[in-house]
Amino acid sequence: MAAPPAVRRQTASSRPPTRRLRCRLAGAHILEHTPVTRVELGASAHKLHTARGSVTAKNIVLAGSAYMPRLAGARRVSRAVLPVMTYACVTEPLGDRLHHVMRAPHAVTDSRFACDYYRPLSDGRILWGGRIDCLGIEPSRLADKLHADMCVVYPQLADVRVDVAWPGVMGYARHKMPLLGKLPDVPGVWYATGFGGHGVCPTTVAGELIAAAIAGTEVCVRVRVHVRVCVRVCVRAVLACSCCVPAPPPPSVMPLCVQRATSVTSCSSRSGY
Numbered sequence: 366m367a368a369p370p371a372v373r374r375q376t377a378s379s380r381p382p383t384r385r386l387r388c389r390l391a392g393a394h395i396l397e398h399t400p401v402t403r404v405e406l407g408a409s410a411h412k413l414h415t416a417r418g419s420v421t422a423k424n425i426v427l428a429g430s431a432y433m434p435r436l437a438g439a440r441r442v443s444r445a446v447l448p449v450m451t452y453a454c455v456t457e458p459l460g461d462r463l464h465h466v467m468r469a470p471h472a473v474t475d476s477r478f479a480c481d482y483y484r485p486l487s488d489g490r491i492l493w494g495g496r497i498d499c500l501g502i503e504p505s506r507l508a509d510k511l512h513a514d515m516c517v518v519y520p521q522l523a524d525v526r527v528d529v530a531w532p533g534v535m536g537y538a539r540h541k542m543p544l545l546g547k548l549p550d551v552p553g554v555w556y557a558t559g560f561g562g563h564g565v566c567p568t569t570v571a572g573e574l575i576a577a578a579i580a581g582t583e584v585c586v587r588v589r590v591h592v593r594v595c596v597r598v599c600v601r602a603v604l605a606c607s608c609c610v611p612a613p614p615p616p617s618v619m620p621l622c623v624q625r626a627t628s629v630t631s632c633s634s635r636s637g638y
């Protein structure tokens with residue numbers, strides 16, 4: 366999920382580029398701003414068409430969430446995913462007022478299905494997320510709506526300005542479980558999608574499982590035991606993967622992946638939020 370420019374500026378220098386660097390050192394090419402416009406499936410290799418050229422690969426992973434409904438060649442996967450909008454915003458810096466509102470540096474969430482979640486940022490702003498719907502909110506009204514939600518919890522923030530608000534799309538499967546697997550009748554077409562409601566952590570776990578399944582190697586899904594939420598999310602993802610029955614497409618690989626997740630001891634995933 367792309368962060369808005371203002372937030373990206375704050376975090377870019379503090380985030381070590383380790384994962385990206387490791388990919389490059391391993392010989393991977395990361396092509397940003399290059400949307401795939403068509404997937405041409407072949408018997409032994411597949412061609413991904415873009416406006417800047419094409420890439421041919423023996424294995425491809427369809428992981429475009431709900432952003433690829435019209436992607437030719439990928440519809441068997443994309444039609445199993447329902448696009449659901451959700452929203453986030455960042456307030457102006459609150460200075461000393463922040464400590465009268467939130468005294469702990471932690472993220473907070475409630476237990477509703479469409480929950481509010483929020484945390485203080487290091488520069489004294491509040492990052493606030495919440496709401497889901499299928500139709501979207503008029504962009505000019507988005508900041509006001511999120512601010513109104515914030516004031517339900519913190520009425521003392523009524524005069525605080527929202528500096529930036531943004532929408533995004535999450536992909537939900539019908540059974541609300543992630544879809545993770547391999548098309549049964551086309552060699553080398555994998556999918557990892559439908560993570561709506563599960564957040565960022567399980568997407569990393571899914572990436573490691575799919576990569577290991579493609580490479581035919583063992584994978585150890587590590588869970589950091591002192592972060593209970595992380596444990597719950599990661600374990601839930603693995604369990605969800607083992608029992609997900611997407612329709613379409615049917616999974617054929619998860620028993621293999623779960624079998625290869627040989628131990629659950631500590632977590633390599635970070636949500637980045």
Ligand SMILES: Cc1cc2nc3c(=O)[nH]c(=O)nc-3n(C[C@H](O)[C@H](O)[C@H](O)COP(=O)(O)OP(=O)(O)OC[C@H]3O[C@@H](n4cnc5c(N)ncnc54)[C@H](O)[C@@H]3O)c2cc1C
Nearest residue numbers: 366400401429430432451452453533534560564565568638
């Ligand atoms: C506003 C908002 C706030 C959220 N807040 C949180 C939070 O606080 N904590 C949390 O854990 N989760 C949060 N989520 C949910 C989280 O972002 C998702 O669960 C997670 O990103 C899903 O991961 P994904 O890889 O399946 O999809 P995405 O992260 O959406 O990634 C899909 C990728 O596919 C790319 N793509 C799509 N089509 C193409 C194409 N044709 N060619 C090439 N690339 C393509 C997109 O550019 C995108 O990078 C939030 C989501 C939104 C929208």
